[in-house]
Amino acid sequence: MTRTVLAVFAALFASSSLFPGEKIAPRLAAELQRLHPNETVFAWIYFTDKGENEAFKSSVPTIVVSERSLRRRSKVRPQSSLVDYGDIPTSQSYVEQIAGKALRVRNRSKWFNSVSVLATKQQIAELEQLPFVKEIDLMARFRKNQSEEQLQTSQTSSRQPQTVQPQGVYTLDYGASFGQVNQINVPAVHDLGFSGSGVFVGVFDNGFRLLTHEAFATMNIHATYDYVDHKVSVVPNNPSTSFGSHGVNTLSTIGGLKSGQLIGPAYGATFILARTENDSSETPIEEDNWVAAIEWADSIGVDVTSTSLGYLTYDFPYTSWTWQDMNGNTTAITRAADAAVARGIVVVNSAGNSGSSTHNTLGAPADGDSVLTVGAVTSSGTRSSFSSVGPTTSSPPRIKPDVMAQGSSVVVASSTNTTVYTTSSGTSFSCPLAAGVAALVVQVRPNATPIQVMNAMRNTASRSSTPDNQYGWGILNALAAIDALPVPIQLNYFTATFSSGCVDVRWGTVSEINNYGFEVQKAQDTIHSIITIPNSFIPGHGTTNVPQHYRFRECGVPPGIWYYRLCQMDLDGGRNYTEWIRVEVPTSVNEEKPLAFALYQNYPNPFNPTTHFGFRIVDFGLVSLKVFDVLGREVATLVNKEMQPGSYDIEFDAKNLAGGVYLYTLSSGRKIATKKFISLK
Numbered sequence: 160m161t162r163t164v165l166a167v168f169a170a171l172f173a174s175s176s177l178f179p180g181e182k183i184a185p186r187l188a189a190e191l192q193r194l195h196p197n198e199t200v201f202a203w204i205y206f207t208d209k210g211e212n213e214a215f216k217s218s219v220p221t222i223v224v225s226e227r228s229l230r231r232r233s234k235v236r237p238q239s240s241l242v243d244y245g246d247i248p249t250s251q252s253y254v255e256q257i258a259g260k261a262l263r264v265r266n267r268s269k270w271f272n273s274v275s276v277l278a279t280k281q282q283i284a285e286l287e288q289l290p291f292v293k294e295i296d297l298m299a300r301f302r303k304n305q306s307e308e309q310l311q312t313s314q315t316s317s318r319q320p321q322t323v324q325p326q327g328v329y330t331l332d333y334g335a336s337f338g339q340v341n342q343i344n345v346p347a348v349h350d351l352g353f354s355g356s357g358v359f360v361g362v363f364d365n366g367f368r369l370l371t372h373e374a375f376a377t378m379n380i381h382a383t384y385d386y387v388d389h390k391v392s393v394v395p396n397n398p399s400t401s402f403g404s405h406g407v408n409t410l411s412t413i414g415g416l417k418s419g420q421l422i423g424p425a426y427g428a429t430f431i432l433a434r435t436e437n438d439s440s441e442t443p444i445e446e447d448n449w450v451a452a453i454e455w456a457d458s459i460g461v462d463v464t465s466t467s468l469g470y471l472t473y474d475f476p477y478t479s480w481t482w483q484d485m486n487g488n489t490t491a492i493t494r495a496a497d498a499a500v501a502r503g504i505v506v507v508n509s510a511g512n513s514g515s516s517t518h519n520t521l522g523a524p525a526d527g528d529s530v531l532t533v534g535a536v537t538s539s540g541t542r543s544s545f546s547s548v549g550p551t552t553s554s555p556p557r558i559k560p561d562v563m564a565q566g567s568s569v570v571v572a573s574s575t576n577t578t579v580y581t582t583s584s585g586t587s588f589s590c591p592l593a594a595g596v597a598a599l600v601v602q603v604r605p606n607a608t609p610i611q612v613m614n615a616m617r618n619t620a621s622r623s624s625t626p627d628n629q630y631g632w633g634i635l636n637a638l639a640a641i642d643a644l645p646v647p648i649q650l651n652y653f654t655a656t657f658s659s660g661c662v663d664v665r666w667g668t669v670s671e672i673n674n675y676g677f678e679v680q681k682a683q684d685t686i687h688s689i690i691t692i693p694n695s696f697i698p699g700h701g702t703t704n705v706p707q708h709y710r711f712r713e714c715g716v717p718p719g720i721w722y723y724r725l726c727q728m729d730l731d732g733g734r735n736y737t738e739w740i741r742v743e744v745p746t747s748v749n750e751e752k753p754l755a756f757a758l759y760q761n762y763p764n765p766f767n768p769t770t771h772f773g774f775r776i777v778d779f780g781l782v783s784l785k786v787f788d789v790l791g792r793e794v795a796t797l798v799n800k801e802m803q804p805g806s807y808d809i810e811f812d813a814k815n816l817a818g819g820v821y822l823y824t825l826s827s828g829r830k831i832a833t834k835k836f837i838s839l840k
Contacts, residue, residue, distance in 0.1 A: 182287045184296035194280040201265075201298040201445060202283065203491060204257060205273040207291050210250025219246055227359065227460020231503040233736060235608050238680070238689055238726075245270040245498070253291050260285050266386070266451040270498050271491065275447035299446040299480050299490045299523065322538060334420040335580065336570040338538050339412075339592060343564050343635040345424045348599050351765060351837050352820045354427025355414075355598040357605075361456040361464040362410050362591070363449060365436040366395040366403030374415035374572040374580075378430060382459055385434040386448040393434045402438045404574035408583055409467050411572035413591035413598075420580050421570055424595025424637070425463075431456050435466075446492035446523070453499050453506075462601050463505040465594030466524075467587030482518050485526035486553040493524035500529035505601065505609045507594035509586035510534045510560040511547030515629070520547040521559055531597065531613045532559050534631060535566020535589040540621075542629055543567045546586055549628040560631040561613065562620050564592040596637045603765065604644040606735040615643040642839070645672050647735050648699075648727055650762040651706065651808055652773035655723040655740040661714040662742055664723055667808065668707045669762065669771055674699030678726040679711050682739075683719065691726065701730070718746040758825040758832035761811075765837035768814040772797065775806045776827045784809060787822045794821070802827075813838045 183191065190200055209216070219242040221229060232241045249267050254274055258264045261278040268274070275298055278286065287295060322338030329346040340346060359381065366385065370393075383393045395402035416426040433452035449466070456464060480490060487493055496506045506524075510532050513520035525532040525547070535543040543566050549559030566589035573579035593616070600612050607615070617623060619640045622633030649669040656663050664679055679695035682688050692713055700707050722739040729735075759773035776782055784798035794816060797809050816838050824833045 180287050182292060182294050184294055187295060187297040190297050191280055196281045197279050199277055199279050201277055203273050203275055203296045203298050204286060204292055205294040206253055207293045209247050210253050212247050212250055215247050216244060219243060224458045225460045228458055231460060231462060234606055235503045266447040268450050270454055331422055332418045333422045336421040339565040339569050340424055343592060343596055344637045347638045353599050353602050355425030355602055356427040358428045358598045358601050359431060359461045360425055360428045360598050361431040361461040363433045363435045363452050363466045364406035364409050365438050366434040367393045367406040367410060367432055368403030369407050369574050372572045372577045374411045374417045374421050377416055378414055381429045381431055383432045386451055387434050387437045393432050400575050407574035408571040409587055409591045412569060412588050413465055413595040415572055424592060425598035428598050431459055431461050446490060449492050450495040453495055457499060457502055457504060461504060463594055463597045465507050465591045467509045467590045483552055485519050485521045485551050487526045487528045487551055490523040493527045496524040496527045497529045500609045505597045505612050507531045507590060507597055509590035512545045512585050513547045514545050515548050519549045526551045528557060532561045533586060533590045533593040534560035534563045535586045536563045536634060537567040538565060540634060558626050558628055558631060561617050562593055562631050563634045564589040593635060596635050599637055600640050603641045607644050611644060615640045619643050646763055647672050647729055648674055651771045652759055653737055655742045657742055657744050661712045662716050664711045666709050666725060670704045671700050672702050673729045674701060675728045675730045680726055681721055681723050683721060716744050718744050756827060756830045758834055760834055761836045765839045767839035769810060769812050772809045772811060772823060774825050776802060777804050778828055779803055780828050782827045784825050789820055
């Protein structure tokens, strides 16, 4: 009898050592209770500090991210805080110790100072004892809902009828894809000369099996990585044609370019591709792949991300995240999405394909308060039945989705034939259409913050006056979203020259909105040594339509090549930056060079109906300033007379010009300069 009692007591004591301790989060604790000691679980392990990298806490080096990333972050952060503690890498020593006790370390997150692991219940108990482990939580795992994402394998000629493009109205031939982009007013933006050029767009999907498709022939792909198979190529190792097909479809929707067949909204953008999803029906989708991908893309300098996640909670025995957890703060993937927005990235996500219910049917990270969540409509503009709905379960609840785009019968590139086009349905395809619009907005309004971009897209959508949880703010309008973002200042000219031993910085504005003032910044490499010049602040004029002129002089600048720019500050704390101007400071006064002949970029640009042309001439003589269309035909003469040397500003009213791209040419003696502008109508 005594031996039996002791044996039972020993068994209980042994099993109690595997009971969750104080570092185990409640959801993981519930999962561990049902597991046997050798059964496995996916978990996040959060650290107390950065270990050997903690020394960088007081002064985080900017080299941890790219120059592009720093420039993008400057839209939402002061110059002194472009990088922070979250950018310091996780401790390699900590990771190695974790790897020695877990079955596998999957991914690292410097933002969350954590690693994701696959470990047994027994190993979790051992990991909890490590002194640098702060908390261990369950990793979200999902099952993708593909019930509505059915690819029609018929070729273009046999598909259901599409909206026909009218002849002679638009420059580009969109073919069968015209309806999906015209519904959101993209062709009007393309005709103004915008295609997403210069914008980095991240597309996260299940891989990209057929990047040799003709729709990608001119696509600029900057970087790729496969977080499922851990390799650079984003073509899945699995030979099945279903693996990596979805990514081909979504990528072509946002950025494909084949005249007469398919043209995506952001066909001129630069793309960063990440494989974050495993197509295997037996394998849940793990959120840590997406978290790793967004941190990687941020470090490169991504501006917009498009993710066609449409996930349901996973089946038993996996612990579920339910509609009740869609509050914007629970899952790591949603918190990472919001962290990306805080770093200046526009995060666009599909709402999901779970249709309507008495509660929300969203999937993370569509519940994020800073995430632009996209629902789906048909070609006629009615809500697609599969499109997920809100509201979130936050307090107060938030309307979701945010906006709508076509998600039924969307024209996409085939993933099995390099010259074939098909159609597919799902919010997976309304999402890249919306992300393409976001890329266009960012191109035209590069200083706009992600929240400003998101608000502009929502407030100009078809139902903006009566948003609800079925349609959000309604169907997008790309051109209206661009026009809704006012330029804080309409800069007329901006010059920086060295004369009389000082750098003379001058600028003028045509109009100002909410302008608190300016600071002058300088650098020698334009990024890693930026200095806000002390006492350089010059007050602005708030909101005014009266042209204003400003000047700042800095003396005693060391010889060499310097770059100057303006930091314009809004009354509400927002900041905008001009481009850099190069100034050469000579070693002696005798080396000073005369002011150079110059034609400045007009401002504002694009504009409707007036803009200003600034220029500088160095010799007395006949000066002409003329405007030409793209065919070389003269459409306006602004100046044609003899002029004295100096700087000039000419206002131009383009009310009689059609919208489009034009050239303006300045000639003085043998010197000629030409630049381009865009007239909006």
